[in-house]
Amino acid sequence: MVLILGRRLNRGDSRVQESPVTKRKVFEMDPKSLSGHESFDFSSGSSHAESILQVFNEFRDSRLFTDVIICVEGKEFPCHRAVLSACSSYFRAMFCNDHRESREMLVEINGIFAEAMDCFLQYVYTGKVKITTENVQYLFETSSLFQISVLRDACAKFLEEQLDPCNCLGIQRFADTHSLKTLFTKCKNFALQHFEDVSQHEEFLELGKDELIDYICRDELVISKEEMVFEAVMHWVYRAVDSRRSMLQELLTHVRLPLLHPNYFVQTVEVDQLIQNSPDCYQLLHEARRYHVLGNEMMSPRTRPRRSTGYSEVIVVVGGCERVGGFNLPYTECYDPMTGDWKSLAKLPEFTKSEYAVCALRNDILVSGGRINSRDVWIYNSQLNIWIRVASLNKGRWRHKMAVLLGKVYVVGGYDGQNRLSSVECYDSFSNRWTEVASLKEAVSSPAVTSCVGKLFVIGGGPDDNTCSDKVQSYDPDTNSWLLRATIPIAKRCITAVSLNNLIYVAGGLTKAIYCYDPVEDYWMHVQNTFSRQENCGMSVCNGKIYILGGRHENGEATDTILCYDPATSIITGVAAMPRPVSYHGCVTIHRYNEKSFKL
Numbered sequence: 001m002v003l004i005l006g007r008r009l010n011r012g013d014s015r016v017q018e019s020p021v022t023k024r025k026v027f028e029m030d031p032k033s034l035s036g037h038e039s040f041d042f043s044s045g046s047s048h049a050e051s052i053l054q055v056f057n058e059f060r061d062s063r064l065f066t067d068v069i070i071c072v073e074g075k076e077f078p079c080h081r082a083v084l085s086a087c088s089s090y091f092r093a094m095f096c097n098d099h100r101e102s103r104e105m106l107v108e109i110n111g112i113f114a115e116a117m118d119c120f121l122q123y124v125y126t127g128k129v130k131i132t133t134e135n136v137q138y139l140f141e142t143s144s145l146f147q148i149s150v151l152r153d154a155c156a157k158f159l160e161e162q163l164d165p166c167n168c169l170g171i172q173r174f175a176d177t178h179s180l181k182t183l184f185t186k187c188k189n190f191a192l193q194h195f196e197d198v199s200q201h202e203e204f205l206e207l208g209k210d211e212l213i214d215y216i217c218r219d220e221l222v223i224s225k226e227e228m229v230f231e232a233v234m235h236w237v238y239r240a241v242d243s244r245r246s247m248l249q250e251l252l253t254h255v256r257l258p259l260l261h262p263n264y265f266v267q268t269v270e271v272d273q274l275i276q277n278s279p280d281c282y283q284l285l286h287e288a289r290r291y292h293v294l295g296n297e298m299m300s301p302r303t304r305p306r307r308s309t310g311y312s313e314v315i316v317v318v319g320g321c322e323r324v325g326g327f328n329l330p331y332t333e334c335y336d337p338m339t340g341d342w343k344s345l346a347k348l349p350e351f352t353k354s355e356y357a358v359c360a361l362r363n364d365i366l367v368s369g370g371r372i373n374s375r376d377v378w379i380y381n382s383q384l385n386i387w388i389r390v391a392s393l394n395k396g397r398w399r400h401k402m403a404v405l406l407g408k409v410y411v412v413g414g415y416d417g418q419n420r421l422s423s424v425e426c427y428d429s430f431s432n433r434w435t436e437v438a439s440l441k442e443a444v445s446s447p448a449v450t451s452c453v454g455k456l457f458v459i460g461g462g463p464d465d466n467t468c469s470d471k472v473q474s475y476d477p478d479t480n481s482w483l484l485r486a487t488i489p490i491a492k493r494c495i496t497a498v499s500l501n502n503l504i505y506v507a508g509g510l511t512k513a514i515y516c517y518d519p520v521e522d523y524w525m526h527v528q529n530t531f532s533r534q535e536n537c538g539m540s541v542c543n544g545k546i547y548i549l550g551g552r553h554e555n556g557e558a559t560d561t562i563l564c565y566d567p568a569t570s571i572i573t574g575v576a577a578m579p580r581p582v583s584y585h586g587c588v589t590i591h592r593y594n595e596k597s598f599k600l
Contacts, residue, residue, distance in 0.1 A: 068080070192220055223309060245278070297405075358369065405451040
């Protein structure tokens with residue numbers, strides 16, 4: 001019987017001939033009520049596909065309509081070519097092109113496990129598979145081989161959720177082998193975040209040397225104290241000491257030995273037999289010993305604390321003025337370049353003064369001068385956050401500078417209200433005494449002063465009210481004598497100097513430039529321009545970069561800008577603003593404990 005849906009024809013129409021077959025309608029409707037809905041699109045949704053797959057899976061189990069047998073490790077899997085080809089471009093290429101397998105009933109596949117093939121076919125025929133810690137690796141490899149990206153990604157996601165200190169390194173290596181960048185990065189970050197636990201497991205001891213270095217060299221390595229890194233390295237070396245002892249020096253280069261507690265360093269590090277029998281390590285031990293004596297005067301990549309320990313290098317800004325003739329500022333504030341945060345510290349005593357000389361002694365800060373003929377000296381104890389008065393200078397002075405050389409503080413030059421001074425005093429914190437040393441060759445005020453390669457350098461300054469000096473005076477503590485070195489290309493006062501990597505950098509003096517001096521070769525060079533002319537700015541080295549903070553423009557107005565110069569790239573950038581414009585201030589770098597926890 002033929003069922004016809006449509007409008008009824010007029011029986012009286014002579015043009016239409018009655019068919020020999022009786023025409024019937026299922027139902028009749030008034031054409032006016034149709035409103036254009038003469039059809040209906042029906043879909044059973046995903047249930048249709050699922051039911052079809054279920055039937056195909058039953059066919060597979062009963063070997064009904066199967067037209068190919070996949071053989072893996074000697075186990076046969078009857079399948080349907082159409083189903084495999086529809087799901088996998090690998091099988092589509094195998095069966096749809098003129099390959100030998102397209103004509104054979106039995107196809108053997110090597111390089112995978114039979115159990116993996118069973119799980120894979122379960123997914124192909126049902127769209128479902130149970131991923132477990134036991135099958136995830138070979139299921140991933142099988143889905144990669146057969147180019148099932150959805151299943152492959154599901155396995156990778158499952159691995160991300162299984163990260164643990166005992167397996168993250170193995171999963172990381174697996175991710176690296178299969179170019180899983182997201183999984184690799186998550187494994188790396190997990191191991192960095194849980195390094196102390198990770199280093200206790202077998203996988204850690206199986207790392208290659210370069211893989212181990214890639215962890216211990218990082219600032220973001222999360223540890224409670226640097227001793228953990230040292231112990232992890234020594235554990236790794238002793239695991240295969242005969243083959244790894246030659247790598248010890250290279251590994252210890254990335255351990256921040258200067259930051260180990262002095263007692264631990266003496267009782268554990270120096271007495272280790274492997275280290276004692278490795279002459280290549282002596283220089284690293286010497287560096288650590290010097291740091292324990294000299295503190296922040298000695299800087300290297302190994303003296304920068306990892307942020308996870310709670311400590312960070314910060315720049316402390318001491319005192320200063322907002323403008324010429326303005327109020328002197330009592331503030332002592334520290335700036336963390338890594339976070340951009342500012343913190344207030346204990347206010348400076350006798351803050352009615354200005355133009356202090358400021359320097360860092362180990363992890364404390366010394367301040368002297370601040371007015372004509374002032375002999376006062378204060379020390380800021382960074383651990384207690386208090387200021388303490390210490391021994392006064394032998395001679396009152398103002399507009400002088402201070403610097404630390406081999407653990408002692410030197411006060412250089414200045415002005416006593418009538419004359420520029422050539423006198424130099426040396427402070428020994430252990431005896432709390434100031435003693436006179438050899439005088440400058442030329443008396444100056446407002447010079448740049450810094451220590452470098454075991455000597456003190458006094459650069460430029462004002463020998464009188466109207467002239468500026470271009471002289472560079474160098475002090476040798478071994479001979480207690482001064483020498484003149486290569487003159488600076490510009491004659492300026494109100495300049496600032498710092499030393500980094502055995503070079504001296506000078507800025508300020510309204511020069512709009514940074515100059516660099518090599519004390520070993522005794523020559524100067526221009527390295528970079530700043531964004532504006534300024535003088536009486538602060539300058540300090542922090543995290544291996546040079547920061548120039550504040551200062552005074554040509555019009556006498558103070559600025560709140562912070563510039564960062566990276567000697568490695570010779571790039572200078574503006575990075576932040578100070579809490580207020582300031583000039584005539586002191587800037588030093590110390591290590592400060594941060595109460596905030598560190599996380600990647």
